[in-house]
Amino acid sequence: MSLADDTSEDHGDHGGHHLPAVEDWPRGFGEASWWPFITAVGAAGIYVAAALFVLGRGQEPLVDPMYGPVAVVASVGLFLVGLYGWLYHAFVVNFWEGGTDEHGSGTLRLAMILFLGSEIATFGAGFVYYFFIRAGAWSTEGFPDLLGSLIIINTSILIVSSFTLHFAHTALRKNNRTRFLQLLGLTLLLGVVFIGGQIYEYYEFIVHEGFTLTGGAFGSAFYGLTGLHGLHVSLGAVLLGIVFLRGLKGQYSAEKHTSVSTASMYWHFVDVVWVFLVVVLYVGAEI
Known part of the structure; x- marks a missing residue:
C-alpha cells in the first residue's frame, strides 16, 4: 500500500x-x-x-x-x-x-511567497543588529582571513546550484524527465557540499583561528547570521531531497510540478541571501 x-x-x-x-x-x-x-x-x-x-x-x-x-x-x-x-x-x-489541482498549486505558491516574506523579516532583524554594531568603533584585530579561497569556492558552488535547479525545472516543463533528475540530483549534491564547506569553515575559524561566537559583537553577528543561513540551506536540501525522491517515482510532469516550483523559490531565496551575507559580513568586515 x-x-x-x-x-x-x-x-x-x-x-x-x-x-x-x-x-x-x-x-x-x-x-x-x-x-x-x-x-x-x-x-x-x-x-x-x-x-x-x-x-x-x-x-x-x-x-x-x-x-x-x-x-x-x-x-x-x-x-x-x-x-x-x-x-x-x-x-x-x-x-x-500526483500533485495538486490548479487552485491548490496557486495557493501553495502564494503560501511560499508569504513564508519567504517572513524569512526576509527574520534575516533583516539580524542584519539590523550587525549594522548597529558596525556603526560604532570598529577594529578588525583578531578577525581571521574571512575572504579566503574557501568562501569563494563555497559561494560559487551555491550560485551554480541555483542555475542547475533552474535548468532542471525548465527541463521538467519540457517533459525531459531524465535531464530534470540529473540536474536536480546535481543541485542537491552541490547543496550538501556547500553545507560541508560551511562546517569546515567553522572548524577552521574556531579551532585554528580562535574566532568564536563569544569572541565579541562581530562574532555573535557572524555566527548568528551564517548559522541561520546554514539552517535554511539544510532545510532546502531536505526539500530538494523529497522532490528528488518523488521525481524518481515519476510523480512530476510538465503539467504537475507545484512542489518543484515552491522548493525552487525557497532555494533561490537562500542563494540570494547568501550573496548578501558575503557582501555584508565577509567583504564589509574588511572595509
Whole structure:
C-alpha cells in the first residue's frame, strides 16, 4: 500500500489527515495545520535559549548557567518535531500521488511567497543588529582571513546550484524527465557540499583561528547570521531531497510540478541571501 493509500484508509475519523490539522477552513481551502506554529515556537525558543546562554555566562551570571543548554535542547527538539510534521504533512502525504489541482498549486505558491516574506523579516532583524554594531568603533584585530579561497569556492558552488535547479525545472516543463533528475540530483549534491564547506569553515575559524561566537559583537553577528543561513540551506536540501525522491517515482510532469516550483523559490531565496551575507559580513568586515 502506498503512502497516499495509507493516509486515505488508515486514519479513521480524521479523514486521512496527519494531525494536528483541522480539515477545510473554510471548505475547499484544504487544512489549517498546527505544524508550522509548532515549528515557529521551536525556532523562537532557540533565540530565547541563546539569550539565556549569554545571561548565564560571566563571573556573576544573571540566570543559572544550565538554563541555556537545557533550553537549546528543548527548543531544537520541538523545532525538529514540528519540522518533521510539517514536511510530512505538506510535502509527502497530501501530494504524494500526483500533485495538486490548479487552485491548490496557486495557493501553495502564494503560501511560499508569504513564508519567504517572513524569512526576509527574520534575516533583516539580524542584519539590523550587525549594522548597529558596525556603526560604532570598529577594529578588525583578531578577525581571521574571512575572504579566503574557501568562501569563494563555497559561494560559487551555491550560485551554480541555483542555475542547475533552474535548468532542471525548465527541463521538467519540457517533459525531459531524465535531464530534470540529473540536474536536480546535481543541485542537491552541490547543496550538501556547500553545507560541508560551511562546517569546515567553522572548524577552521574556531579551532585554528580562535574566532568564536563569544569572541565579541562581530562574532555573535557572524555566527548568528551564517548559522541561520546554514539552517535554511539544510532545510532546502531536505526539500530538494523529497522532490528528488518523488521525481524518481515519476510523480512530476510538465503539467504537475507545484512542489518543484515552491522548493525552487525557497532555494533561490537562500542563494540570494547568501550573496548578501558575503557582501555584508565577509567583504564589509574588511572595509
